[in-house]
Amino acid sequence: MIEWHSNGVGCSCSLLGEDSNPRHLEEDGFITITDTVYMNNSNYIDYYLAICLNCQTQYKIEEREYHSLWWNWIKLGQNKS
Numbered sequence: 001m002i003e004w005h006s007n008g009v010g011c012s013c014s015l016l017g018e019d020s021n022p023r024h025l026e027e028d029g030f031i032t033i034t035d036t037v038y039m040n041n042s043n044y045i046d047y048y049l050a051i052c053l054n055c056q057t058q059y060k061i062e063e064r065e066y067h068s069l070w071w072n073w074i075k076l077g078q079n080k081s
């Protein structure tokens with residue numbers, strides 16, 4: 001269970017990693033998935049684009065399967081709006 005806080009030191013989303021399923025995080029209201037990109041000519045997901053609702057950091061999240069599903073979270077930057 002991730003503890004979300006915004007004390008200025010850093011957002012809990014920086015702790016997201018290989019075990020963090022972006023679809024579950026969206027269901028729980030922590031992030032919004034803004035785009036879902038599929039591999040060419042297939043139903044396999046290549047990556048998601050998402051924004052942390054707490055700190056507005058944008059992420060590219062590559063979905064990969066190696067024995068089990070895992071995700072590669074890449075920080076794209078912060079959207080100050």
Ligand SMILES: [Zn+2]
Pocket residue numbers: 011012013014052053054055056057
């Ligand atoms: Zn965040």
